Amino acid sequence: xxxxxxxxIVMGVAIVxxxxxxxxxxxxxFAAGGAGAPAVEAVLGLPPGTVILSAVPADGxxxxxxxxxxxxxxxxxxxLASGRTVATVRP
Numbered sequence: 710x711x712x713x714x715x716x717x718i719v720m721g722v723a724i725v726x727x728x729x730x731x732x733x734x735x736x737x738x739f740a741a742g743g744a745g746a747p748a749v750e751a752v753l754g755l756p757p758g759t760v761i762l763s764a765v766p767a768d769g770x771x772x773x774x775x776x777x778x779x780x781x782x783x784x785x786x787x788x789l790a791s792g793r794t795v796a797t798v799r800p
Contacts, residue, residue, distance in 0.1 A: 751792035
């Protein structure tokens with residue numbers, strides 16, 4: 710019976726320790742800030758009526774597939790740090 714009491718006490722201390730460790734980890738992550746880089750507004754200069762068909766982020770850039778008002782498609786690559794268009798591909 711004494712061994713059971715010791716086991717219950719050890720398990721209780723372990724649970725309290727783990728809860729404290731989780732709390733400290735969460736506090737550190739909030740203190741470090743989780744927002745990362747600030748958002749950049751990019752003006753692409755697209756004609757009115759252009760539809761973004763897809764957007765794929767990769768390596769600090771954003772690849773866009775666009776449908777223009779005349780029905781043609783275009784691909785554009787935007788640099789996320791500066792917001793400027795790096796490349797445009799017309800089929």
